Amino acid sequence: MTALRTTRWVRRSGAPRLEFGADYNPEQWPREVWDDDVRAMREAGVTIVSLGIFSWARLEPADGAFDFGWLDDVLDLLHANDILVDLATATASPPPWLTAAHPEILPIDRNGNTIWPGGRQHWRPTSKTFRTYALRLVRELATRYAEHPALCAWHVSNELGCHNIYDYSDEAAQAFREWLRSRYRTMDALNHAWGTAFWSQHYGDWSEILPPRIAATQPNPTQQLDFKRFSVDVLRDYYRAEKAILRELTPDIPVTTNFMVAGAVKDIDYTDWVDEVDFVANDHYRHPGPQSLDELSFSANLTGNLAGGEPWFLMEHSTSAVNWQPVNVAKRPGELDRDSLTHVAHGSDAVSFFQWRQSRAGAEKYHSAMLPHAGTDSAMFRSVVALGERLRGLAFVAGTRRKKAPAAIIFDWQSWWAAEQDSHPTDRLLYRREAVDWYTAFLNAGVRADVVPVTASLTDYPVVVAPILHVIPADLGARLTTYVQNGGHLVTTYFSGIVDENDHIWLGGYPGPLRDALGLRIEEFAPLLDDEQAELDNGTTGTLWTDRIEVAPDTEVLASYKTGEMAGRPAVTRHPFGAGSAGYVSTRLGPDGITPVLAEFLSRAGVTSELPPDLRGRVELAVRDNVRFLINRTDDPIDLGPDGRLAPRGVAVLR
Incomplete structure (x- = not known):
């Protein structure tokens, strides 16, 4: 900059x-x-x-x-x-x-x-x-x-x-065609990317293409995704x-x-x-x-x-x-x-x-x-x-820079868009809610975590969490695999690694390009109905989603399902891979359920809180160069010891 x-x-x-x-x-x-x-x-x-x-x-x-x-x-x-x-x-x-x-x-x-x-x-x-x-x-x-x-x-x-x-006007339709022509160059490339062999959607000329207007059924999913990209551009x-x-x-x-x-x-x-x-x-x-x-x-x-x-x-x-x-x-x-x-x-x-x-x-x-x-x-x-x-x-x-945290949460708009489109295993999935749940769990643990765009360098982060990283192009899959091989500790969740940039399924079993690093394979999703939940043997409870997981011999099962159709099957796993490890969480645990699971992953990676034990969870720590911000997450006063007293909902700024 x-x-x-x-x-x-x-x-x-x-x-x-x-x-x-x-x-x-x-x-x-x-x-x-x-x-x-x-x-x-x-x-x-x-x-x-x-x-x-x-x-x-x-x-x-x-x-x-x-x-x-x-x-x-x-x-x-x-x-x-x-x-x-x-x-x-x-x-x-x-x-x-x-x-x-x-x-x-x-x-x-x-x-x-x-x-x-x-x-x-x-x-x-x-x-x-x-x-x-x-x-x-x-x-x-x-x-x-x-x-x-x-x-x-x-x-x-x-x-x-x-x-x-x-x-969705005719003017937008013409601009959309021009954008698609620039992106794909040929009709064959567009037809392949959009999977137009399905439902007789094969296009013979650019003039036939429209924005995803209201249709008799669900519009083509890649057409929807490209229209989002086009609209931003x-x-x-x-x-x-x-x-x-x-x-x-x-x-x-x-x-x-x-x-x-x-x-x-x-x-x-x-x-x-x-x-x-x-x-x-x-x-x-x-x-x-x-x-x-x-x-x-x-x-x-x-x-x-x-x-x-x-x-x-x-x-x-x-x-x-x-x-x-x-x-x-x-x-x-x-x-x-x-x-x-x-x-x-x-x-x-x-x-x-x-x-x-x-x-x-x-x-x-x-x-x-x-x-x-x-x-x-x-x-x-x-x-x-x-x-x-x-x-x-x-x-x-003023002018100070944010100090890099010991952990990162990957945020990906493309996965947000694609994971919440129609015709999926469940329409209850909320990408950003899951990401914020993990962020809350980091705050509960008293560990700083940077929220970074998917394009960010991950090299300096000992732990990286990628919630619902649904869209993984081949180059991103390779980058995450290399991160783990080189000693990084990756954690991802259900409905990750499912499609490429064209919203095409990675074949051979889920989660596609992350299978080897995670040391597991999933043949079928098992989303939960609104009134269903799945208890885990570590005392937490999952909602929204479960997976039918098969693990590699060297994959460690950190928690298994205790109830429901998945009883006895793995729910949370960790796989040593190269010099690092890759963890998987197959259900929505919410902030409270994620907290003990995250603690286990952090401990294995050697990441600890910078806050004293009595402040963890109650105080958020943020750092800019040599300035520390202590933010009271509670409605009660908090004793900071030699640094004084933090008022309810107060913020202390310490040089």
């Missing part, structure tokens, strides 16, 4: 610091409110805002008629108060005049229905017409503000693909088009867009995006549940590893409740600080929120903000001010 990515927005104003701010939407308020906003921002210690994200209709109220006067005023006001601006290109949502004049830019869903204006992101990623108008706006913005002293970064669109990633190509103009006109200003590495968002594989942005930025919102905090840590951890260990930017999270969940739960005392600092612990050099001032109207008026409806005389604003003060005291953290 270049120096531009890691320092431009961090050190623009002098000494390194942790940036603090929010999305700012002054266009929602009268001019006299702006001065109040800036006074309150200074009181809170705000250093940066993202500006103009949904302002296209104000910037260009009619075709070709630009109005930048109000934005000039806001930028000047922010600069006069030493507040940096991450300026959005405002292309996230087209204005009404554009969709009225060009309804052909509106997406079409898989049922053939038009996605109408009235919300946001109502545009086709493949639309040439939309791109013409959007890039005209980008050029106008970049030309006007290239030299503005407040400008520290460009914010392309917003949460690309959040609502419009899949478009189209969005990335659109990002590149905006970036090219910004780079041309403002070569010294870094360009980014906000990722959505979070539990509810599965449609964008970000492994190929990190080289496109000048610094990684992410949005994250917690979902209620027993693993809510662990999922937050998991997502921050993965974002930090997508960034290659370099500092990144938390572009959005919430001060309290959101507005779009079935029940929107307010955060409890301490959670604002804890959530923010958990992101910092995993590499973020910025803490930013949606949004600065809570909206009075619109769909997000009940979404929390730094400045709530109650105003500055409120517990929320006082908490925001206190967080800003604490972040100023943590300036020494």
